Amino acid sequence: ELASILGIHQNTLHYKLQEPGLHQKYTELMDSDLDRVLKLYKCLRPDSGLRYATGFLWRHSLKIQ
Numbered sequence: 894e895l896a897s898i899l900g901i902h903q904n905t906l907h908y909k910l911q912e913p914g915l916h917q918k919y920t921e922l923m924d925s926d927l928d929r930v931l932k933l934y935k936c937l938r939p940d941s942g943l944r945y946a947t948g949f950l951w952r953h954s955l956k957i958q
Contacts (some may be wrong), residue, residue, distance in 0.1 A: 895953045898930050910954070920955045927957065 896903040934941075934949050950957060 895930070895955070898933055899926060918956070919958050922955060922957065927955075930955065 896906040899906070930950070930953075931946060934946055938945065938949075
C-alpha cells in the first residue's frame, strides 16, 4: 500500500529499505510525500486523530520527527 501511495513498485520499496546505510532513526521523507500519505489516511479514517495517524505511519515503517 505504501509503495502505491509513493508511486513505486513494492519490490523497489523493499529493496531500497534493505540497502546498507539505511539504518536511520527516522525516515527520510519529503513533505509532499508525507502529505500524500496523511491525506490518504484521512480519506480512509476521517474521524481519527493524531495518535491514530502516528500509529498508521509507524505501522507502515514511517518514523518521522
